[in-house]
Amino acid sequence: MRKLIVLLVLLVLVGCTDDAEDIGIVARVNDAPIYLSQLEFQHDQFQVDNVGAYVPSVDKLRNEYGDILADLIVQELVAQELARQDLAVTEKDVRTAEDAVRADYSEGAFEQVLVEEYIDLKAWRRQLRYHLAQKKFFHHVLRSKIKIDYKEAEKYYRDHISDFYLPESMRILVVRGPSRELVEKAVETYLKDKNQMDLATAFGEVETREVMVREGRLSAAWRNAISGLEPGQASSVLTDRFGFETLVLLEKSSAKVLEPAQAYPLVEEALLEQKLQIAFDSWLTQALATARISVSEHLLAQAMDSLGQEPPEQENEAVQGYEEETVPAEQDQTDSGS
The missing domain is CATH 1.10.4030.10 (Porin chaperone SurA, peptide-binding domain)
Known part of the structure; x- marks a missing residue:
């Protein structure tokens, strides 16, 4: 056109x-x-x-x-x-x-x-x-x-089933700070009370953020750090040129295909x-x-x-x-x- x-x-x-x-x-x-x-x-x-x-x-x-x-x-x-x-x-x-x-x-x-x-x-x-x-x-x-009727939706779902495949993914809390000791204390506090917001108050120089990462997109350093962890466990402290960080595995989702009802939107x-x-x-x-x-x-x-x-x-x-x-x-x- x-x-x-x-x-x-x-x-x-x-x-x-x-x-x-x-x-x-x-x-x-x-x-x-x-x-x-x-x-x-x-x-x-x-x-x-x-x-x-x-x-x-x-x-x-x-x-x-x-x-x-x-x-x-x-x-x-x-x-x-x-x-x-x-x-x-x-x-x-x-x-x-x-x-x-x-x-x-x-x-x-x-x-x-x-x-x-x-x-x-x-x-x-x-x-x-x-x-x-x-x-x-x-x-x-x-x-x-x-x-849009349900028959059309069902056909589209069947014809494009690969579009609704969700690979294995992980939800991770990243705790960063200027020193190894500060990061270790912040992570220890979090694992006790599970309150991310309190970390910013109790440890002013510590930063936290949640990320959702697919299994295949983890960096080599993160993959090694996360390997073997169960949800609720933390990695050892990692060192890079920007400071120190620890990864807390919050959730691990297995690969799956969305059910028709989930995929409908x-x-x-x-x-x-x-x-x-x-x-x-x-x-x-x-x-x-x-x-x-x-x-x-x-x-x-x-x-x-x-x-x-x-x-x-x-x-x-x-x-x-x-x-x-x-x-x-x-x-x-x-x-x-x-």
Whole structure:
């Protein structure tokens, strides 16, 4: 489906003119504009991990911008469908989501990150709105139409039984401290009263943490230390460059396969994900068949120019033979040979 949309984006003939009102618009979806600034914002986020790594080729940039525009077109179609069903994302929805993000930062830190990462707040909010629309669409529009019966669940469980195999694992309490003597005393105290929280109070320099480790993923040192221990027993004190530690074996679980009842939540989640994707692809095919989508003939030239690149020499060959300013998606697929 993604390849189909990208083909549509690259081959559809222009509907955006050189009128002043169309400056900065790279596409229209049922008359709703998509701006070059949206495209550039998404591309900047896409490239954030590759800054300075290499200079991308013109062909690579062309493909990246085509993929991003395809995603933006789909996101706009989703937003329009929600509006038709009176489920559009509201300003309150956006504010609530933004407040939740800001809550993870200290005062002023969120704005500082935007400045340091050259992120435009207006563009960020627009993309946040699209993200919320996608979640709302899947939950309120698609999810309500999906049913999972027990026969499907049973079949999935049988066909994917290896996914529900749990290897042997151990729950271990790690007690660390700056000296061997302190760790030994802390472990002795824990084995008497089984109260992990008291260790931090009684032994201020001692740290404790619980970990769940699969048998096959134990380090050689830990495997040797744990070997032969029963739940409730502690290893000898281990020494490394960070200090001293002792391992207390809290629980040992044998390898097993989850029973159907135990596995059902995982089965339901997997089946739901599959069905949601199928439902979305079906909806998108229908939406594209009736949508009016037009893309600026200068899209790639503008994109390349904004990055100081030269557009491909045969830039306009893809749209030769088309005469209409806008092409319905279904007609475009036929004409392009897809």
